[in-house]
Amino acid sequence: xxxxxxxxxxxxxxxxxxxxxxxxxxxxxxxxxxxxxxxxxxxxxxxxxxxxxxxxxxxxxxxxxxxxxxxxxxxxxxxxxxxxxxxxxxxxxxxxxxxxxxxxxxxxxxxxxxxxxxxxxxxxxxxxxxxxxxxxxxxxxxxxxxxxxxxxxxxxxxxxxxxxxxxxxxxxxxxxxxxxxxxxxxxxxxxxxxxxxxxxxxxxxxxxxxxxxxxxxxxxxxxxxxxxxxxxxxxxxxxxxxxxxxxxxxxxxxxxxxxxxxxxxxxxxxxxxxxxxxxxxxxxxxxxxxxxxxxxxxxxxxxxxxxxxxxxxxxxxxxxxxxxxxxxxxxxxxxxxxxxxxxxxxxxxxxxxxxxxxxxxxxxxxxxxxxxxxxxxxxxx
Amino acid sequence: xxxxxxxxxxxxxxxxxxxxxxxxxxxxxxxxxxxxxxxxxxxxxxxxxxxxxxxxxxxxxxxxxxxxxxxxxxxxxxxxxxxxxxxxxxxxxxxxxxxxxxxxxxxxxxxxxxxxxxxxxxxxxxxxxxxxxxxxxxxxxxxxxxxxxxxxxxxxxxxxxxxxxxxxxxxxxxxxxxxxxxxxxxxxxxxxxxxxxxxxxxxxxxxxxxxxxxxxxxxxxxxxxxxxxxxxxxxxxxxxxxxxxxxxxxxxxxxxxxxxxxxxxxxxxxxxxxxxxxxxxxxxxxxxxxxxxxxxxxxxxxxxxxxxxxxxxxxxxxxxxxxxxxxxxxxxxxxxxxxxxxxxxxxxxxxxxxxxxxxxxxxxxxxxxxxxxxxxxxxxx
Numbered sequence: 001x002x003x004x005x006x007x008x009x010x011x012x013x014x015x016x017x018x019x020x021x022x023x024x025x026x027x028x029x030x031x032x033x034x035x036x037x038x039x040x041x042x043x044x045x046x047x048x049x050x051x052x053x054x055x056x057x058x059x060x061x062x063x064x065x066x067x068x069x070x071x072x073x074x075x076x077x078x079x080x081x082x083x084x085x086x087x088x089x090x091x092x093x094x095x096x097x098x099x100x101x102x103x104x105x106x107x108x109x110x111x112x113x114x115x116x117x118x119x120x121x122x123x124x125x126x127x128x129x130x131x132x133x134x135x136x137x138x139x140x141x142x143x144x145x146x147x148x149x150x151x152x153x154x155x156x157x158x159x160x161x162x163x164x165x166x167x168x169x170x171x172x173x174x175x176x177x178x179x180x181x182x183x184x185x186x187x188x189x190x191x192x193x194x195x196x197x198x199x200x201x202x203x204x205x206x207x208x209x210x211x212x213x214x215x216x217x218x219x220x221x222x223x224x225x226x227x228x229x230x231x232x233x234x235x236x237x238x239x240x241x242x243x244x245x246x247x248x249x250x251x252x253x254x255x256x257x258x259x260x261x262x263x264x265x266x267x268x269x270x271x272x273x274x275x276x277x278x279x280x281x282x283x284x285x286x287x288x289x290x291x292x293x294x295x296x297x298x299x300x301x302x303x304x305x306x307x308x309x310x311x312x313x314x315x316x317x318x319x320x321x322x323x324x325x326x327x328x329x330x331x332x333x334x335x336x337x338x339x340x341x342x343x344x345x346x347x348x349x350x351x352x353x354x355x356x357x358x359x360x361x362x363x364x365x366x367x368x369x370x371x372x373x374x375x376x377x378x379x380x381x
Numbered sequence: 382x383x384x385x386x387x388x389x390x391x392x393x394x395x396x397x398x399x400x401x402x403x404x405x406x407x408x409x410x411x412x413x414x415x416x417x418x419x420x421x422x423x424x425x426x427x428x429x430x431x432x433x434x435x436x437x438x439x440x441x442x443x444x445x446x447x448x449x450x451x452x453x454x455x456x457x458x459x460x461x462x463x464x465x466x467x468x469x470x471x472x473x474x475x476x477x478x479x480x481x482x483x484x485x486x487x488x489x490x491x492x493x494x495x496x497x498x499x500x501x502x503x504x505x506x507x508x509x510x511x512x513x514x515x516x517x518x519x520x521x522x523x524x525x526x527x528x529x530x531x532x533x534x535x536x537x538x539x540x541x542x543x544x545x546x547x548x549x550x551x552x553x554x555x556x557x558x559x560x561x562x563x564x565x566x567x568x569x570x571x572x573x574x575x576x577x578x579x580x581x582x583x584x585x586x587x588x589x590x591x592x593x594x595x596x597x598x599x600x601x602x603x604x605x606x607x608x609x610x611x612x613x614x615x616x617x618x619x620x621x622x623x624x625x626x627x628x629x630x631x632x633x634x635x636x637x638x639x640x641x642x643x644x645x646x647x648x649x650x651x652x653x654x655x656x657x658x659x660x661x662x663x664x665x666x667x668x669x670x671x672x673x674x675x676x677x678x679x680x681x682x683x684x685x686x687x688x689x690x691x692x693x694x695x696x697x698x699x700x701x702x703x704x705x706x707x708x709x710x711x712x713x714x715x716x717x718x719x720x721x722x723x724x725x726x727x728x729x730x731x732x733x734x735x736x737x738x739x740x741x742x743x744x745x746x747x748x749x750x751x752x753x754x755x756x757x758x759x760x761x762x
Contacts (some may be wrong), residue, residue: 003440022403022405023405024403024404024428025430025453026430040640041435041689043430043432043690044430044432044450044453047405047428049407049424049425050407051424052420052421055497069425069455071457072406072425072451072453072454072455073453074453074690074691075690075692076452076457076725076727085540097758107477110689111693112690112692113690115687115688115689115690116436116688116689116690120756120758122756122758123753125737127739129737131730131732132513132727132730134736135730135734136692136726136727136730137694137737138737139687139726140467140687140690140692141687141688143752143755143756144736144738144739145737145740145748145751145752145760146738146739146740146742147395147739147740147741147748148742148743149501150743151740154743155743158745158748159748159760161750162760168752172648181683200660203637206739227677247493258700293426296550299723304519306493306496306521307496307522308422308496308497309455309456309493309494309496309497309521310424310455310493311456311517311520311521338453340496342592342728344457344725345520346457346513346725346727346728346730347516348516349512349513349516349727349730351512351732353516355515355517355527356506356510356518356519356525356526356527357525357526358508358526358527358528359526359527359528359532360528360529361528361529361532362528362529362531362532362535362536364536366528367528367540370526371503371524371526371540373504374524375501375524377478377501377524378539379488379501
């Protein structure tokens with residue numbers, strides 16, 4: 001059995017003026033609270049906006065819901081916060097190449113940072129990996145190989161047992177992840193503290209697969225509490241596909257982790273059969289809760305958020321769907337509530353979706369008919 | 382003939398402390414130098430990073446080239462700066478809906494902002510519009526209709542002659558665009574001034590179709606010059622597909638605009654058969670230059686930039702290819718040079734590109750063979 005490693009800092013030595021700097025990108029600005037970052041590796045990750053979404057609030061039945069839009073990162077997902085830390089570690093360790101099992105966001109981001117650092121990247125992806133993810137990972141020069149889900153871990157383990165091949169992720173049966181990954185994620189908590197004017201939100205909902213992101217956000221708030229900047233850590237909520245929800249099962253049964261048969265979900269980026277220790281710890285320590293989300297509710301949340309001008313990957317929208325569910329179940333939030341939106345809707349681009357209607361000439365009546373009948377717009381022929 | 386409108390401000394009344402604020406998103410921070418923005422419409426557009434790219438510099442043969450990464454905007458392109466201004470104007474004018482001809486970025490961004498403002502959007506796109514663009518525009522709720530290129534303008538004109546349908550773009554034979562569009566773009570110049578520590582770069586290369594972006598960036602620097610913040614406007618360089626380059630033709634022939642037969646290019650976002658007055662004006666007023674870029678050089682530039690961790694839409698890479706060409710032609714730049722990268726590589730996602738190689742089991746030798754033979758990695762069976 002492998003257990004996760006935790007990174008500790010000498011918090012007494014910290015200048016808390018660090019939190020008074022303006023919100024901006026570049027995780028190196030948080031260096032006193034991060035593992036050593038490779039100079040020049042940053043792509044300006046982080047510093048993502050916290051966006052007010054009035055139509056989404058109405059949909060969710062919450063009056064102070066805001067979206068932390070992580071699609072504004074260099075490779076358009078939260079994974080960039082992780083990889084600036086883990087690729088720095090790989091370079092420091094003398095790696096000759098990095099390897100990861102990923103269905104998209106993680107692999108693409110790892111390849112971007114590794115390439116910037118001059119290292120090749122191998123990504124082991126499953127056969128259901130989408131068109132956008134495949135093209136994106138290859139664009140950054142990764143050596144991508146598709147294979148059956150269960151083949152990924154033994155092959156990843158074998159590859160990273162060769163000299164020079166650095167493991168960016170996990171090969172353990174119970175997910176542990178790279179210890180520096182959540183260190184990058186915790187900067188989301190620092191930014192939320194700044195963006196809310198020096199306070200913590202009432203709750204933060206986070207899409208989870210292995211829940212490393214959720215743990216990182218919890219840790220950032222916990223550090224702010226230790227430093228005396230906030231009184232209490234906000235309630236953390238894990239948003240997990242109902243098709244396969246090991247975190248929710250572990251949380252309900254009081255076990256440290258759970259493993260289940262993999263269940264198919266449209267939320268490819270967060271489909272996982274195994275939970276991890278860190279996510280459970282963060283849920284319990286924050287007085288949080290684990291929640292299951294149906295695919296159709298994620299799609300409804302995606303549409304509601306798009307109406308406010310933010311188009312997210314469907315997995316990202318699990319956090320919104322959970323918050324609406326919770327409100328309907330009688331939860332009352334005393335203060336602002338934040339939904340983490342992890343990535344862009346462009347990541348879901350795939351062949352096989354319906355194409356736009358087509359007309360064949362400059363004839364007005366043909367055009368007006370499409371606008372009226374297909375789109376229900378009041379345009380007369 | 383239609384001519385563009387220009388927006389003027391009372392610069393004497395301006396507090397130049399405006400430029401001392403930190404670089405961040407939300408164009409409303411520049412309100413004293415912008416047309417009235419609709420309160421709450423901002424999605425945190427702008428504030429995009431200026432990224433150092435060592436491998437790209439080596440490729441281009443320039444030692445101080447930086448990339449302004451506009452893919453960090455709300456809909457992952459520079460068009461968001463335009464639309465926060467033009468949709469504000471539409472709402473102020475009492476529009477009941479907005480309409481635009483677009484092959485992707487503009488239409489998606491317009492739909493995002495219009496939807497946020499509660500207005501429907503009609504997008505007239507050409508038949509070559511890609512998979513990502515189609516799905517993205519529809520995701521924001523736009524009524525998208527594909528049609529032959531030449532049908533778009535007469536139908537757009539007819540639609541926007543109906544009461545309440547607001548024209549976000551252009552229907553004139555010589556492109557004029559919405560007068561508020563370049564007002565949004567000019568904030569790129571303000572940010573570059575800030576990001577370079579209170580000075581202008583030596584040159585800025587800009588991918589152009591109608592060159593509204595190029596004009597906007599020029600105008601921002603010209604305002605900084607009028608305000609006494611910089612001594613001279615940097616050299617502006619237009620990067621245009623060689624397949625059809627009306628700006629380059631007008632520049633070479635000394636005419637205000639040019640129109641050519643449309644020429645097919647892989648750079649879909651900047652393929653244009655017509656130039657505009659504003660772009661020519663900016664080129665000449667800045668001592669700039671118009672340059673043609675071959676498709677294969679854009680692809681080479683895209684690969685070079687990806688190596689530094691930035692994957693851009695192929696059209697975005699025209700600016701990089703131009704700078705390399707200019708260096709090889711003997712141009713010397715005295716100071717930092719900025720390439721504007723307008724959008725994300727995800728916008729080019731399309732079916733028909735090669736899929737990743739696939740293996741069928743956890744057999745090490747099959748995996749190692751793919752890594753060695755397909756990707757040329759030193760992994761032995």
